[in-house]
Amino acid sequence: MEKTALNINIKEEQQKSLEEIKKQGLRVLVCCGTGCMANGSMKVIEKFEELGANVSTLTHNDKVTIVPTGCHGFCEQGVLVIIPETHTAYVKVKVEDVEEIYNSHIIGGKPVERLLYTDPKTGGKVQKSEDINFYAKQTRTALANCGHINAECIDEAISVRGYEALYNVLAENDPEKVIETIEKSGLRGRGGGGFPTGRKWRFTAANRGGKSYVVCNGDEGDPGAFMDRSVMEGDPHKLLEGIAIAAFAIGADEAYIYVRAEYPLAIARLKKAIKDAEERNFLGENIMGSGFNLTIHIKEGAGAFVCGEETALIASIEGERGMPRPKPPFPANKGLFGRPTLINNVETLANVPVIMLKGADWFASMGTETSKGTKTFALTGEVNNTGLIEVPMGTTLREIVFDIGGGIRNGKKFKAVQIGGPSGGCLTEEHLDIPMDYDNLIKAGAMVGSGGLVVMAEDTCIVEVARFFMNFTQHESCGKCVPCREGTKNMLKILEKIVAGKGEMSDLDMLEELAQTVKDGSLCGLGKTAPNPVLSTLKYFRDEYIAHIKDKKCPAGVCTAMKKIVILPELCKGCTKCSRNCPVGAIEGTVKQPHKILQDKCIKCEACLKGCPFKAIVLE
Amino acid sequence: MSVEISHKIDTSRLDSIMAEYGYKKSNLIAILQKVQEVFRYLPEDSMTYIGTKMEGLSPATVYGVATFYAQFSLEPKGKYEIKVCDGTACHVRGSMPVLNAIKSRLNLVDGKMTSDDGLFSLETVSCLGACGLAPVVVINGKVYPQMTSDAIKIVLDTLLKEEA
Numbered sequence: 046m047e048k049t050a051l052n053i054n055i056k057e058e059q060q061k062s063l064e065e066i067k068k069q070g071l072r073v074l075v076c077c078g079t080g081c082m083a084n085g086s087m088k089v090i091e092k093f094e095e096l097g098a099n100v101s102t103l104t105h106n107d108k109v110t111i112v113p114t115g116c117h118g119f120c121e122q123g124v125l126v127i128i129p130e131t132h133t134a135y136v137k138v139k140v141e142d143v144e145e146i147y148n149s150h151i152i153g154g155k156p157v158e159r160l161l162y163t164d165p166k167t168g169g170k171v172q173k174s175e176d177i178n179f180y181a182k183q184t185r186t187a188l189a190n191c192g193h194i195n196a197e198c199i200d201e202a203i204s205v206r207g208y209e210a211l212y213n214v215l216a217e218n219d220p221e222k223v224i225e226t227i228e229k230s231g232l233r234g235r236g237g238g239g240f241p242t243g244r245k246w247r248f249t250a251a252n253r254g255g256k257s258y259v260v261c262n263g264d265e266g267d268p269g270a271f272m273d274r275s276v277m278e279g280d281p282h283k284l285l286e287g288i289a290i291a292a293f294a295i296g297a298d299e300a301y302i303y304v305r306a307e308y309p310l311a312i313a314r315l316k317k318a319i320k321d322a323e324e325r326n327f328l329g330e331n332i333m334g335s336g337f338n339l340t341i342h343i344k345e346g347a348g349a350f351v352c353g354e355e356t357a358l359i360a361s362i363e364g365e366r367g368m369p370r371p372k373p374p375f376p377a378n379k380g381l382f383g384r385p386t387l388i389n390n391v392e393t394l395a396n397v398p399v400i401m402l403k404g405a406d407w408f409a410s411m412g413t414e415t416s417k418g419t420k421t422f423a424l425t426g427e428v429n430n431t432g433l434i435e436v437p438m439g440t441t442l443r444e445i446v447f448d449i450g451g452g453i454r455n456g457k458k459f460k461a462v463q464i465g466g467p468s469g470g471c472l473t474e475e476h477l478d479i480p481m482d483y484d485n486l487i488k489a490g491a492m493v494g495s496g497g498l499v500v501m502a503e504d505t506c507i508v509e510v511a512r513f514f515m516n517f518t519q520h521e522s523c524g525k526c527v528p529c530r531e532g533t534k535n536m537l538k539i540l541e542k543i544v545a546g547k548g549e550m551s552d553l554d555m556l557e558e559l560a561q562t563v564k565d566g567s568l569c570g571l572g573k574t575a576p577n578p579v580l581s582t583l584k585y586f587r588d589e590y591i592a593h594i595k596d597k598k599c600p601a602g603v604c605t606a607m608k609k610i611v612i613l614p615e616l617c618k619g620c621t622k623c624s625r626n627c628p629v630g631a632i633e634g635t636v637k638q639p640h641k642i643l644q645d646k647c648i649k650c651e652a653c654l655k656g657c658p659f660k661a662i663v664l665e
Numbered sequence: 666m667s668v669e670i671s672h673k674i675d676t677s678r679l680d681s682i683m684a685e686y687g688y689k690k691s692n693l694i695a696i697l698q699k700v701q702e703v704f705r706y707l708p709e710d711s712m713t714y715i716g717t718k719m720e721g722l723s724p725a726t727v728y729g730v731a732t733f734y735a736q737f738s739l740e741p742k743g744k745y746e747i748k749v750c751d752g753t754a755c756h757v758r759g760s761m762p763v764l765n766a767i768k769s770r771l772n773l774v775d776g777k778m779t780s781d782d783g784l785f786s787l788e789t790v791s792c793l794g795a796c797g798l799a800p801v802v803v804i805n806g807k808v809y810p811q812m813t814s815d816a817i818k819i820v821l822d823t824l825l826k827e828e829a
Contacts, residue, residue, distance in 0.1 A: 348734050364691040366730055
């Protein structure tokens with residue numbers, strides 16, 4: 046193919062942007078992800094402004110500029126304020142702390158010791174941000190710029206090599222070579238399926254010629270996963286660049302980003318990014334003089350988990366009920382508006398520019414035999430450091446939970462990890478040391494899914510968690526396939542029965558039978574994977590199910606129906622406080638005589654237990 | 666085809682919304698979102714009207730789409746829309762006690778999730794993506810992190826005081 050002469054020079058653009066940024070003086074990064082915003086980052090920024098700092102995209106006074114950034118990932122510790130020049134990370138910054146940071150650190154050059162992160166293991170303050178355990182063990186590719194640049198400023202994106210990969214691709218003018226590079230990199234779909242990305246591109250490119258589309262799936266529906274939100278909020282230009290490269294490779298001139306309506310900040314930042322990129326001619330007509338055109342539209346979802354399924358997502362963009370369609374025809378042949386369509390997830394596309402810049406071999410050097418590169422995980426639940434992380438494929442669960450995550454909170458014991466959301470499964474102590482990748486997790490009865498990792502401690506009831514997920518999938522089943530619609534409903538009924546202490550042993554066989562039917566008889570990924578949480582918890586925690594059924598006991602002490610609150614007569618002084626506290630009049634007794642709880646009336650609210658001055662009331 | 670509009674609804678407002686987004690079927694969801702933003706819910710007549718005006722649609726199709734997506738409400742929502750996140754992380758860290766506290770403070774029960782005075786409406790959502798702050802409650806777009814049953818009562822009391 047003949048090379049194309051472009052009408053700009055990206056290296057010069059980069060140089061210009063870098064010079065602009067140099068003029069900002071000392072950069073102070075304030076995290077403005079959804080998490081930190083909720084903790085008050087806007088107030089922190091206002092306070093800095095009041096004290097005389099610049100706050101903006103690119104205005105400067107050679108002294109100090111506050112840069113509102115996307116998510117740093119360490120949501121637990123928000124608001125995060127980072128000063129890159131001295132590698133200082135301040136955590137849990139409140140508006141009251143701003144003046145001290147400004148006067149002591151920014152003016153005086155002396156870090157504010159008390160706001161540094163405290164290592165939970167040593168109790169010492171961590172001076173450099175990269176030494177914080179949470180960050181030290183991560184390798185950031187898709188998230189590389191998240192938290193380091195102002196997401197709303199295109200110059201900042203350009204200064205960190207934004208649109209350089211697109212520039213190179215358009216100058217080379219060889220779509221086949223782009224597809225080869227992605228194939229060689231070993232990148233697989235990050236939305237859950239793990240399908241080789243390069244192969245998907247090749248299938249779609251085979252239909253080159255007529256109208257075709259790229260669709261970016263940003264319908265991050267898995268409860269407990271927020272990596273796509275972070276990319277869209279923190280580095281929207283990287284996503285746009287990834288989409289543009291994909292569109293060039295398959296010959297599309299129109300693209301859609303489907304974003305959940307629950308992510309208003311992501312939608313706003315993407316819209317701004319598209320506008321800015323069009324102004325600079327990185328998107329739009331005749332991009333950089335290459336003759337390649339691309340229009341990107343944003344489509345807001347309306348709250349339906351099933352729309353994460355590619356054919357349902359297409360139906361939703363077309364304005365219909367988001368119900369999946371049978372495959373084949375695959376979207377690569379007949380997708381959006383009946384045209385060939387490439388659908389990739391946000392994280393997948395965010396990896397594309399980096400692969401094009403650093404090469405397929407570089408990407409393939411990370412990870413395991415079958416799963417290359419890095420993967421983001423949303424680490425949440427009963428773990429000390431919750432947040433968003435990115436690690437090479439093949440990192441063990443132990444490293445994630447205990448090194449990066451800092452172990453279980455409040456010194457509790459590790460019980461399990463639920464991975465991959467409602468489609469995934471449980472991993473237990475025995476899996477702590479297996480390298481996590483697509484194939485190993487499938488073998489263990491779980492899946493990478495979108496990368497939600499919910500850590501559960503000894504006091505989490507596994508049966509209740511299975512019920513929770515079944516309730517979710519039952520609710521989100523679109524109703525098209527009968528086995529999914531009715532099967533999930535009946536599985537939920539059985540789980541509710543077990544949690545209420547009314548289960549029978551035969552219920553477990555019925556659960557397994559229903560699970561198989563739902564898996565076999567459903568059209569899309571939702572139904573095919575909906576029984577996974579039940580199957581994997583039955584596999585690893587069958588004894589907990591049996592405890593609920595046979596002994597009518599919840600080993601974790603969670604299920605209220607099985608709680609029994611009793612008064613120990615030898616400790617009870619008959620002070621009557623408990624009977625006065627009881628909202629349902631379930632405690633009887635006379636003054637100075639031991640009281641008694643009427644079990645059939647008790648609603649297990651524990652009001653008596655919490656109020657007892659003699660600790661005479663206990664949970665049995 | 667013309668349709669009798671039984672209740673008074675500002676059809677000119679609907680016309681301008683449809684004109685803004687375009688009469689193509691693929692814009693239906695965006696149009697319904699805008700209508701809900703304006704009216705705080707989807708009045709039945711608005712769906713009928715849109716169904717007769719847009720290309721290739723019928724009132725039944727519009728109703729089908731409106732009832733498919735969780736975001737759309739056929740009942741008026743409260744002045745304060747309370748969303749309790751019940752995603753996995755929030756659930757594990759105790760979103761249910763928070764939900765129950767709201768219900769008891771505002772006298773809401775399953776099936777009746779808008780308060781009598783129309784001030785508050787309550788719903789659970791599956792994940793707001795703010796899992797690091799679990800459990801999370803969102804009231805009219807403002808995120809309240811790390812809620813407890815006591816903390817949410819204080820939040821509600823403050824709002825009630827403002828309205829009193």
